[in-house]
Amino acid sequence: MDFKHHPSTDFRPLEALSRDQAADEIEALREGIRHHDYLYYVKTEPAISDAVYDQLFDRLQALEAEFPSLQSENSPTQRIGAEPVSALNKREHRAAMLSLESVQNDDEVADFIKRLQRDAGGGDNDGDGDDAGGGDDAGDGNQGPVALVLEPKFDGLSIELIYDQGVFSSGSTRGDGYTGEDISHNLRRAAAVPMRLHKAPRHLAVRAEIFMPRSGFTALNRERVQRGDEPFANPRNAAAGLMRQLDPNRVAGRPLDLFCYELLEIDGEAAPATHHQLLERLADWGLKTCPLNRNAEHLDDVRAYHAELEGQRDTLDVEIDGVVIKLDDRARRETLGVRARSPRWALAWKFAPREEITTLEEITVQVGRTGILTPIALLQPVDVGGVTVSRATLHNADEVQRKDVRPGDQVRIIRAGDVIPEIAERIEQPGQTRALSFAMPEHCPVCSTEIIRDGAYHRCPAGLACEAQLVGQITHYASRDALDIDGLGEETARQLVERGLVHDLADLYRLETQDLEAMEGFGETAARNLVQAIDRARRPSLQRFVYALGIRHIGARMATVLTRRFGSLDALLKADRTALERIPEVGPEIAAAVVAFFDNADNRQVLEKLRDAGVEVEDVSEQEPAQADDSHRLSGKTFVFTGELAHYSRREAQSAVEARGGRATSDVSSATDYLVRGKDPGSKAERAQDLGIEILDEAEFEQLLEQG
CATH class of the missing domain: 1.10.150.20 (5' to 3' exonuclease, C-terminal subdomain)
Incomplete structure (x- = not known):
């Protein structure tokens, strides 16, 4: 039975198989499925259709269910269905997982490469490179070649993967660099993590980055928004949140991927002499490496790579925030050594942070508690006022039409005080072929009930x-x-x-x-x-x-x-x-x-x-006799809230006012009696001041609630 190269799906009935025959077929299926996982996840060259793969997988599941004694912890089927763990236990790493020194300045990169060039002859490596900026030619960086490897700097979750005899043994988060949290149960459910390697050394510990592709992140946030959940702020938070789940069934089937990029420990064969050879060996063993990795020798190579990836940043399916420059020679790395928390032989050159302009990835709808459907723009995560924003409200269908925003557009985001982020405007992109205009769904995205129009809003009546x-x-x-x-x-x-x-x-x-x-x-x-x-x-x-x-x-x-x-x-x-x-x-x-x-x-x-x-x-x-609302001094009074209150959610504050006969509105007008101002107030406070409306802080608001 060859399910690797000739995967037939013409299976014999289960009842016609002996235990030995089932064992042979199970092993062949596992080998075939692992092979096709490798082609799909590592080589990105699938050799069979999804339908055939599903038939092989379903057959393996059926055989293992029929012959329970033949089940194995490392079977591909164990990626779905498992008992939760009671806690994430601590696990010490096989080698320190150091952080990288980060810079955003071209001159600092030139200094780093100059240092590597100078130290190629075994120069003074004491100290922390305080002399790096000396000399008029520090920014040249082209005095002589130095073998480098350039990699994208992934914005994911750094992890350790351990394999014994080529079989996945355990995995953990980076933690403090020396001890992390054991997430083996979740890594077993992530399809991109191979459970068995090809001709691997007896023992292997590697460092990898697990991440959520942007396409998967957008789909996951669409699902969360439609259900009324808060979306994840960025792909890194999404991946980290999944990896720290106690229940591995929440990880199974989620869009997770990984790239391996460092060796932590090896036993059973010699470690590769250079980093680019290591990357080749990782791929040979069946561990996925990034196809964007590149060799370099001069500062100009590094500058070109940095510019190229920064230009591709918004179109890549993996979130990156810079490039990593590494010395290729692993023996020289040992000579250069490390600082307290970072190696001297590697540097991260960060991209300029994204600001208020970003890409609108998709428009989905959120179903609220009362059935109102709200269009939500899912965004490429962007920093707005120190906060990472991945979604913005579009209020209703009329607002989407008025702003004429569509997937793929560049948009400017604003975040005004106490409201969730909004799209201020679309940025013109001459020559752009734009997507089709957004239209509200005809059926509820959650329960499929036919939507009804209710004034400016669309509503699910279910x-x-x-x-x-x-x-x-x-x-x-x-x-x-x-x-x-x-x-x-x-x-x-x-x-x-x-x-x-x-x-x-x-x-x-x-x-x-x-x-x-x-x-x-x-x-x-x-x-x-x-x-x-x-x-x-x-x-x-x-x-x-x-x-x-x-x-x-x-x-x-x-x-x-x-x-x-x-x-x-x-x-x-x-x-x-x-x-x-x-x-x-x-x-x-x-x-x-x-x-x-x-x-x-x-x-x-x-x-x-x-x-x-x-x-x-x-x-x-x-019931106990109720106090009449109109006996309270707030009866008939109108309140507006702005900013964040320390002891009340917005709903709680509004309910407290309504319970005392008052009302809460969202806009300041001449009819407003009080504006309650919390932390980081928006423009409503300025308008209230202009109109001469009484402004209360939280303590004054609480005193007002307590007065009869």
């Missing part, structure tokens, strides 16, 4: 039947101003939905301790505490419950208004638009939202299931 809305609903339902379920935040809600433990709000009340213990971040105590917290929320007040349902336009204040008027959940369920619009504070838009929520069959079913689960909403007559 309500609690939409997973994106469900995660937001659970988070809102458990928030402090709603049912105040301690320990039930967004990440926990996400895990509950993804693991199929919660399909609607009623399922929360059926959770048991053992359900939660299997989730990341939960032990027995945390699981028990959350189950108890949920149980305490079985008898909520009507006002809290109405607010917790997350009905569009219904904040804490309006939930209080409805509670006073109707007194019970049953009465509110029966209310029609006419009855609702008789309430002075309720306009047509609010009335329509309330009726639509309770008319939705899925929502009514969830309410019935909540009752079946033991949730008893207290009528007003059963």
Whole structure:
């Protein structure tokens, strides 16, 4: 059976195989799959179609399931499905994983190369190169050739990979350079990490960079944004976050890649004499190296390479932030030695940092808690005011059309105080062939329900039947101003939905301790505490419950208004638009939202299931007498918030105002009574000052809340 060169998929029935025959086929399949992984990931020269590869893989899975005694830890099938680890343990590296001295100045690069040229004859290597800048010819760098290897400086996660007898043994993060975290369980699930090498030495430890390609990063952020999650700031954060997961199943199938570039330890054969020979040997063994690596001898070679890669930076599928210059001769490296934390024989020449102009990679849509679809621009990560930005809001379809931004465009990003980044303008690119104009989807990207137009917005009407809305609903339902379920935040809600433990709000009340213990971040105590917290929320007040349902336009204040008027959940369920619009504070838009929520069959079913689960909403007559909102000095007052508050999220601050009869708006106008200013305020503070509006700091705002 030759699955490497002639991969037939005409398999015999499993029941017709003896154990020995199955063992032979399993070994042949593993060898064939590893070979095709090598061609795909290392050589980037796939020899078979994805469909044939999938058939080989599925056959191997079926054989291992039929003959469990033939399973192996290093089988390609073990990349999917594995038990979580309890913690990331520390692991000492086989050799120090040093950092690199970084420069951004051409003269400093010239000094470094001049030093290497001078030291070629065994010159003085003591000290830290303080004399590097001396001499009028320091910037020439072309006094004589010196063998160099040039590599891209990857913006990923530096790792150690260890192989024994050619089989993957373990891997760890760089950590402090001497000790890192054991991430072997996750590396086994990353398809780009080979589990078995070709004719490798008896023992091998190499340094590599694991990263998320830009294309995979954009796809992952699209998925996160559509579900309502915060996107990753940059590919490095995405790769590092995945590698530090306790559950390796979160890594399986994710778009991760790696390049190997240094030798840490070798036993069983002599180490290559030069770095470029090492890179060749790494590839021969089956470890992927970067195709952009290049040999050089002079400063002009280095300058040309730096300029070339900086020009390609935005089109490469790997995020790079500079180039690395290394002495090729490994014996001379030993002579030059190291400083405290960096080698004397290598230097990183960084690119100029990206500023506010970047590339719009893709426009996707985010499904919010109330079903509103918001277009989101996924960006090539860019630094804006000291913050790395990888997305910007586009508000609605009309805004996208007005700004006429499309994938591939160069755009200018602004980040104004308390708002998420926005696209200020598109940068003209003469001669550019632009992508097609963006159009809102006709169906929800999460649940496939047909989208409806609601004024300037598009909305998914599925309500609690939409997973994106469900995660937001659970988070809102458990928030402090709603049912105040301690320990039930967004990440926990996400895990509950993804693991199929919660399909609607009623399922929360059926959770048991053992359900939660299997989730990341939960032990027995945390699981028990959350189950108890949920149980305490079985008898909520009507006002809290109405607010917790997350009905569009219904904040804490309006939930209080409805509670006073109707007194019970049953009465509110029966209310029609006419009855609702008789309430002075309720306009047509609010009335329509309330009726639509309770008319939705899925929502009514969830309410019935909540009752079946033991949730008893207290009528007003059963509750403590409520303080009238209009008795508070904030009744009828309008607030605007700007900047970051230390003790309140924006939603919490707004809810606190609404609960006291006030209202919160997003724009400053002559009707604004108070502007609350936090850290890093935006332009709203200046406008409020111009209009003579009273400006409060957080302490003054808290005092106002406490006054009767």
